[in-house]
Amino acid sequence: MSWDKFIDILSTILYTQTGLFHLHYKLVIMWGIGLLFVYLAVAKKYEPLLLLPIGFGIFIVNFPLTPLMGVDASGKRELINIFYHYGVEWEVIPCIIFLGLGAMTDFGPLIANPKTLIVGAGAQLGVFVTFLGVLFCGFTLKEAASVGIIGGADGPTTIYLTAKLAPNLLGPNALAAYSYMAMVPLIQPPIMKLLTSQEERKIVMKQLRPVSKREKIFFPLMVAGVTSLLIPAVTPLMGMFMLGNFMRESGVVDRLAGTAQSSLMNIVTIFLGLSVGATMHAEKFLTAKPLLIFSFGLVDFAICTVGGITTVKIMNLFSKEKLNPLIGSAGVSAVPMAARVSQMVGQQEDPHNFLLMHAIGPNLAGVIGSASAAGMFIAMFG
Amino acid sequence: MFPVEPQVVDWGYAISTLVIRFVGIFVVLGVLQIVMQVTGRIFSLLDTRKQSKKLQSRPSPKTLTREEAAAVGMALYMYDKTD
Numbered sequence: 497m498s499w500d501k502f503i504d505i506l507s508t509i510l511y512t513q514t515g516l517f518h519l520h521y522k523l524v525i526m527w528g529i530g531l532l533f534v535y536l537a538v539a540k541k542y543e544p545l546l547l548l549p550i551g552f553g554i555f556i557v558n559f560p561l562t563p564l565m566g567v568d569a570s571g572k573r574e575l576i577n578i579f580y581h582y583g584v585e586w587e588v589i590p591c592i593i594f595l596g597l598g599a600m601t602d603f604g605p606l607i608a609n610p611k612t613l614i615v616g617a618g619a620q621l622g623v624f625v626t627f628l629g630v631l632f633c634g635f636t637l638k639e640a641a642s643v644g645i646i647g648g649a650d651g652p653t654t655i656y657l658t659a660k661l662a663p664n665l666l667g668p669n670a671l672a673a674y675s676y677m678a679m680v681p682l683i684q685p686p687i688m689k690l691l692t693s694q695e696e697r698k699i700v701m702k703q704l705r706p707v708s709k710r711e712k713i714f715f716p717l718m719v720a721g722v723t724s725l726l727i728p729a730v731t732p733l734m735g736m737f738m739l740g741n742f743m744r745e746s747g748v749v750d751r752l753a754g755t756a757q758s759s760l761m762n763i764v765t766i767f768l769g770l771s772v773g774a775t776m777h778a779e780k781f782l783t784a785k786p787l788l789i790f791s792f793g794l795v796d797f798a799i800c801t802v803g804g805i806t807t808v809k810i811m812n813l814f815s816k817e818k819l820n821p822l823i824g825s826a827g828v829s830a831v832p833m834a835a836r837v838s839q840m841v842g843q844q845e846d847p848h849n850f851l852l853m854h855a856i857g858p859n860l861a862g863v864i865g866s867a868s869a870a871g872m873f874i875a876m877f878g
Numbered sequence: 879m880f881p882v883e884p885q886v887v888d889w890g891y892a893i894s895t896l897v898i899r900f901v902g903i904f905v906v907l908g909v910l911q912i913v914m915q916v917t918g919r920i921f922s923l924l925d926t927r928k929q930s931k932k933l934q935s936r937p938s939p940k941t942l943t944r945e946e947a948a949a950v951g952m953a954l955y956m957y958d959k960t961d
Contacts, residue, residue, distance in 0.1 A: 607914060607918065610910070610911045610914035610915050610918065611911065613907040613908075613910055613911045613914070614904065614907060614908065614911060616907060617903045617904045617906075617907040617908075618904075620900065620903055621900070624896045624897075624899070624900045627892075627896060628892065628893065628896065631887055631892060637887070637892065705922075708921055708922075708925050710921055710924075710925075711917070711918065711921045714917060714921070715914075718910075718913055718914070718917065719910060722906070722909055722910050722913060723906065723910075726905075726906045726909065727902075727906060861907065864907065864910070865903055865907060868902075868903050868906050868907065869899075869903055872899040872902055872903065873899075876895060876899065
């Protein structure tokens with residue numbers, strides 16, 4: 497074999513079978529973005545369960561010629577594309593995550609104080625305001641709806657709605673939702689302090705009544721029935737959420753409830769994070785839209801926080817038993833982080849005021865509220 | 879001016895349907911609240927009745943005579959002594 501022939505074969509191998517000659521600065525930027533999220537997950541512990549697989553997905557998919565998100569010569573989907581197709585495109589994983597969340601959730605504080613449901617509705621204000629803002633910036637109606645739901649601070653709902661209405665925005669939307677959820681302790685306190693007086697922050701709320709086992713068993717059946725009747729589009733999410741909770745509260749299928757809230761949820765979380773991260777290829781991600789989505793996501797969170805607090809203040813005008821307006825910020829879901837923030841800010845004013853259990857009510861109402869908002873958008877554009 | 883190509887949007891439709899749907903969320907959660915308050919009261923009532931039935935079915939504490947009380951006291955004292 498001549499030297500020229502050898503060089504020719506070697507260069508062909510290097511060009512067609514390695515990624516060396518296909519590197520591009522955009523890919524390197526995406527590695528940086530992927531590694532940034534991995535850093536936030538590992539070093540800062542920001543939503544590590546999701547941000548770690550998402551960050552790794554972004555990193556690994558942005559290597560040239562990797563057979564991960566495409567279709568091979570014989571038409572078969574490649575590894576992560578299979579997870580994405582059957583898990584996210586088929587809208588299976590967000591619903592399974594809701595099943596697990598239901599199995600993990602104790603609705604006692606919400607059942608004990610049903611008034612807080614209204615706070616969960618008020619905290620959806622940002623979803624609709626952002627929808628208009630995003631629309632104004634040139635997004636389509638479906639894209640605007642999927643960006644608006646970020647403020648609902650509910651990861652699975654955001655992914656479910658985006659996969660349905662604007663799959664092209666799945667990566668940035670999910671990333672914005674989970675990033676801002678992790679940053680709730682940074683975003684919310686200044687807004688909470690700005691909107692409330694010292695006296696309001698010191699309001700001590702009446703202790704919650706005990707909730708019987710029978711009430712807890714009846715609750716998921718009632719919520720599933722009412723929401724399915726009023727917003728059928730949200731039944732896949734709410735139905736699974738309430739099934740998980742019914743399994744937990746019934747007490748007769750502990751094995752199923754245990755599996756739903758641990759093993760099953762962990763398995764689908766891996767597939768979800770990796771699939772979402774892998775949708776963020778440089779060619780799709782490095783455009784103006786993701787930047788706008790991140791900016792609007794932040795505004796969305798802020799307006800939702802304002803909506804929740806304002807709703808509590810309005811309710812206080814008509815109510816004898818005053819609610820502490822700090823629990824309003826927990827209406828953005830982000831369970832239980834937002835409730836912990838209410839407790840933290842409340843204790844800065846009065847160390848003997850325990851708001852955590854009171855804030856869990858609007859927090860759970862926020863989950864129902866954001867799922868309802870998603871259902872409304874699906875009914876509108878789906 | 880726009881970072882993304884502007885779309886042709888029927889703003890009247892977009893805003894009015896949004897307002898309706900935002901109010902819709904309040905309606906849905908309001909209905910849930912009412913149903914929860916009603917069922918909460920029913921369950922509280924049932925629990926109260928159940929508890930009062932339990933209390934009624936318990937045997938009423940018998941009042942001891944002075945002699946009986948002295949006998950019980952002595953028996954307990956003797957029992958302690960045997961230890």
